[in-house]
Amino acid sequence: MSNNPPSSICMFTPQNPTSLSPDGTLPVNSDSSGLTLNQMPQMDGGLYSQSTGPQGFPKTQDTRSMEQMMGFTYPPYSTCLTSSNTERASQQNQQDYSQFLLPPPASTLRLPGQKRSLSKDSIEYRLRRERNNIAVRKSRDKARRCVQLTQQRVLQLQDENHRLQLHIQRLSHDVDALRHYLPQRHLQVKEQDIAGKDNC
Amino acid sequence: MSNNPPSSICMFTPQNPTSLSPDGTLPVNSDSSGLTLNQMPQMDGGLYSQSTGPQGFPKTQDTRSMEQMMGFTYPPYSTCLTSSNTERASQQNQQDYSQFLLPPPASTLRLPGQKRSLSKDSIEYRLRRERNNIAVRKSRDKARRCVQLTQQRVLQLQDENHRLQLHIQRLSHDVDALRHYLPQRHLQVKEQDIAGKDNC
């Protein structure tokens, strides 16, 4: 389990810039765009649960239509849906499989550097897929939130920027006014020497 | 052709905040996150073109195989793998359904509000798919660039912010110094009246 902080940081982490696959081939994922946020305000709780695949297997052609028909639209956060149905199914789904889980014992003969290839019909395969699907949804959700956060940050910074500029404007005005009130010229000069070049 | 500027703007365009499907149901895509950049530095030219698959081949299965058979591989990313089995399953799967999917092949009678459904085997279907795939790649590319741009903007704003704060610091210092040099108290007071409340 372990819930310790991952290493990647939300914004601008370059992250394996020249990543190559272990076999030396160019990796399929050559993009990455360096967006790997973390520490996002997300309650890692029950969301992302079993997604719909009630009977997931034959999975007709696309599931999407299925999901929608079942009203399972996955509203990232808040507003949570009232997933009336579907959860039952998914829940049970898990259980159903759990008992069959771990068929490998029989044929455990696979070469060291070889990762076992699962049959697409196998329960295990489906379980892995489903888990990954959940992870994918979670990850993308996180990415979306990060983007939004970044955008908010821009607005916020622009705002602050504006405030600062106004402040500068006022201060500049003050300085001018004060200089104007200085009785002796030499003092002004002295003052300017002290202040240096503010007007950049 | 017309290459005029689209309406959406890159950052923070709210854009259908309460979007609902025409039928009043909640739209599947309720996300959108208001990211709809435009005017991105993209040469809209030959990129995203036909995906020049010189000899695209046995990519895997899963429809993709079709694309390759037709010479549609789209190299942009990938170097594709060489998986193996499984093509049978998904392929057949698709076909199985496809025959049920579109009952009216020869008959062109489709009700007013009904969009014709193409056979997954049809050339037309493949062409549409391929066009959409290109559009998708293009769109995502745009989104990626927008995100990067936004991130850059944050850095840039942070930097400017810092500069402004330094400037304020110097100006404040100047004001203090000048005030110190003011010979008479009443002048200071007067000055403050003029300047108003700078210290917010």
Next chain:
DNA sequence: AACTTGTTGCGCAATTACATA
């Protein structure tokens, strides 16, 4: 109205990042 392009959520598969035996 019909068609084309643009967006977006989703699932898949390959890869990577972590964690742990």
Next chain:
DNA sequence: ATATGTAATTGCGCAACAAGT
């Protein structure tokens, strides 16, 4: 320190829409 398993990322294609012509 290494082998192995799981979670996280990411490009890709699909389908449903939205938007634009």
